[in-house]
Amino acid sequence: MKKLINDPKTVVDESVEGFGMAHPDLVTVTSDPLFVARAGGASAGKVGIVSGGGSGHEPLHAGFVGYGMLSAAVPGAVFTSPTPDPIVAATLAVDGGAGVLHIVKNYTGDVLNFETAADLADAEGVRVVSVIVDDDVAVKDSLYTAGRRGVAGTVFVEKVAGAAAERGDDLDAVAAIATKANSVTRTMGVALAAGIVPHAGSPASPWPTTRSRSASASTASPGASGSSSSPPIGSSTDCWRRSWRTCRSKRETRSCCSSTAWVALR
Helix, strand or coil, rough: CCCCCCCHHHHHHHHHHHHHCCCCCCEEEECCCCCEEEEECCCCCCCCCEEEEECCCCCHHHHHHHHCCEEEEEEEEECCCCCCCHHHHHHHHHHCCCEEEEEEEEHHHHHHHHCCCCCCHHHCCCEEEEEEECCCCCCCCCCCCCCCCCCCCHHHHHHHHHHHHCCCHHHHHHHHHHHHHHHCEEECCCECCCCCCCCCCCCCCCCCCCEEEEEEEEEEECCCCEEECCCCCCCCHHHHHHHHHHHHHHCCCCCCHHHHHHHHHC
16 A cells, blocks of 8 residues: 655654644644643543554544544554553543453553553553453463454444443443454455555565465464465455355354455345
């Protein structure tokens, strides 16, 4: 993908700043430490919801800050978890007195940093409950993962939890419905090219352009398998059909593919 970048070292800061300037009616951007929060501040008496992760997967997570979804999103460097400091700042900023839910994708860095932030927020008097999202159906306990990864299914968890918080559910109830949503969500991704970290300037891994890779993560970690596409790059429908057959063979849950897959298979 071609993109305009002034300086790879500041690409995250500038992109988040631009996002805030484009949507001042919806979000506010705090630059030090960096996080995006819902415009208007914390909702009194309602549960705040914070998520975040490495940048490079937009609109996740900042694009889902707003009414009925996230209260705040914390972007890290590209493909890198945010550190605890901005997570704590975002958590304190969105606490309306009913506690805060952290929605955390299952990557080691994300889990550790959000755990640390939750402890620090608790020391400030804010109750935090965390829900770990692990929807990836294809890769479990590989060299690059600790259990299933959290990928596209995170959006569904954020939406369900956000709706529950907006209607006034308490923290335990919001956490329970988020946990339920995660438990019945499974996804599988298919990538047609390797990701490029801006400051590296080259693909994260060697990858022939005539191959597709199933179960690719939302980061630069490898997928479960690769296959030649026909024709080169191949049809997205064919790509999803192959992944769907793999997904079905896992026989792990009732909901086993992302919405993109359903569209392609219709």
